[in-house]
Amino acid sequence: MALFLFVIFTVFLRPGSAAPSVGTTNGKYPHPSNGICRDVTINEEVTWTKAIWGLPKPKDNFDIVALRISEGALDGAAEIHPFSKIETAMNTYSLTGTFCTPSSKKDGKEKTVLLASHGGGYDRRYWASSYKPAEYNFVQHALDSGYSVLYYDRLGTGQSQMVSGYESQASNQIELIAKIAKSVRSGKYTADVKASKVVLVGHSLGSIYSSGAIAKYPDIAEGVVLTGAAIYNDTDPARYTRALALIFQDAKLASTLDPPFPRDSGYVGLGDIYAHATAFFHQPFDVPTLEYAQSILQPASIVEQATAGAVNFTAPLYKGSVLVTTGQWDMLACGGNCAPRIQYGVQDKDWPAAKHLETYLHPGAGHGVNFAHNATGFYATIMSFLDRNI
């Protein structure tokens, strides 16, 4: 099975808060100006495979360092067995999202709904930057192109339900995407827009989960756009990237970050703005953009990281279209140089029945492509893929 790539972390929260909602601007989560937008509360029941943490839980940042050293060592991830058992669990989770449809409709394209799942380290604001939105706001760009977008805070981030970091795992995140996609098609979260097509759009961990969802439920979407993602073969040296990623992120317990997040020991965040830059950006840095990205960081669950690597995204029955894309110099997805990964990629084996399969590397960008130079060129490439293939 091909390895994937991936990411992690981030900032700010309240324990146990249920989803607030509804409004036109919603404080720190402003809506794009070119859409008809509303915040939605997403309630979905999922049956999932729960991994039970079996190691001592980290007590302080020295324990986090020990975890990073063990997992980050060559073959370390293979030697660490953090789980004592696996159970089947059923939970109803409450998430907060924003649904936007374009103010000016274009040829019925608003009936294609993009379901955007952010990666580790951010929440849904990754898709809807309020800093220089003309340059960095993916949702605004998608609305300009005529598409509707549902973007949401994944479980354990932003304004969505907080759970223990030991509960937020690849399995419940994947099942949630599948449930939300089905609900979008039935109109549950899209007001008067009757969705005829659904496209899963992910970044990083969100791409891993979107891939996992389509592998398990191949009929839920007509398209999958995997950003901050690369596929490579089992002998590619980039397979060590996951280990290195842990080092790059300089993870610290979320409760010890500046500012701190009131989370349990299952959550860590990027150590500081320099760790953020190392993991997500590529020089020359645009420092004000990096500072904005730093201001919207969120912590991520250590169990998500430990379970995401095992997600099987081989989807022999999926017949929709797939775009795999990231920055040319993505450190987390490709160990800092993506061209050879794409060149020797094994995408065809993962999506053998796909209608269209395309790859694209955005020049000069790192892992956090939405905050890279010429992000609008990146968005235009994604919109072109959708226009041609969905």
Ligand SMILES: *[C@@H]1O[C@H](CO)[C@@H](O)[C@H](O)[C@H]1NC(C)=O
């Ligand atoms: C796997 O990837 C590596 C590096 O990208 C490449 O050198 C090698 O030829 C690839 N192997 C196969 C079987 O495609």
Ligand SMILES: *[C@@H]1O[C@H](CO)[C@@H](O)[C@H](O)[C@H]1NC(C)=O
């Ligand atoms: C992943 O899924 C594919 C397709 O269902 C299957 O053939 C393969 O055996 C799975 N791989 C693992 C490691 O379970």
Ligand SMILES: *[C@@H]1O[C@H](CO)[C@@H](O)[C@H](O)[C@H]1NC(C)=O
């Ligand atoms: C921005 O990216 C697009 C898509 O790759 C490309 O066509 C365009 O030339 C780029 N513009 C600049 C100024 O680099």
